[in-house]
Amino acid sequence: MSAPPLLRIDFAARAESLADVRAAVQRALATQHVDARAAARIVLAIDEACANIIRHAYRGCGDGHIALRIERRRGVLRFRLRDRAPAVDPGCVKPRDLSECRPGGLGINIIDDTMDHWRLRPLKHRCGNVLTMVRRLHARKA
C-alpha cells in the first residue's frame, strides 16, 4: 500500500490562488525537513507550473481548476498537477535560450533546473493535461 500523499489540493486556476498554493507546498515540504534553499526552489517551480497552466492552458479564463498532489517515495518527491484545459502539445513546452534577454518564457527553465525530470502529458480521452515533476531529495545541489 502506498503512503498517503503529503498534499492533495484542488484550487481555482486563478492567479489569486497562487499565494495559498505556495504556502501549502511550503508546509508540506517542511514536514519532510527539506532544507530552506531547496524548498524555496521547489515552491518557485510549482508556482511557475501553476502560472503556466493558468496563463497558457486555461488562457486566463479563470473558470478552471487545478489539482496538485505531492507524494514522497523513499528519497524522491513527486509532484503531479492536473488540469482540465484543452490539450497542450508537449513539444511546444521547452526551456528557452537564456542568453536572450527578453521578458517571459522563464517558467519552464525554472522547472527544468529545479526538478530532476518532468513530463507533460495531455490526456487522451478526456480534456486536460498532467504535469509530473520529480525531485530527488539527496545527492543534489539546491
Next chain:
Amino acid sequence: MMDKGSELRREGDWAVLRIWGEVDLSWSQDVRRQVLEAYAKAKWLAVQLDGVSYIDSSGIAALVEGFQHARSKGGRFALLAPSEAVRAVLELARLDRVFPIFADLDAARAG
C-alpha cells in the same frame, strides 16, 4: 505597512520605484505598468527590491521590460538592493549578469 505595495519617488534625475511583498502572477502586470509609467517621471529608473520576499518569472519579466525600455530610449535602469529571494531568481535566469545591480541609489549614480 501593507503586505505588498509600491511607492514612487523622485530623486534628482532618477525615479525610484520601491516594491515590497510577494510579486507573482496576481500582481506582476500591475508592477509592469508601474515600471513603464515611472519613465514619465524621469529618464532614469531604479527599482528598489529589498522588501520583495518572493518573485516569480512574471515579476522578473516586468523588470526585463523596464530594462529594455531604458535601453531603447537611451535611459538608465538599475536594480537596487535585491533581496535574497530576488537574487536567487535573477541568478537562475542568468539575469544577474545583465541587469545593473547596485546596493543603493548613490552607487547607481556612481556606476
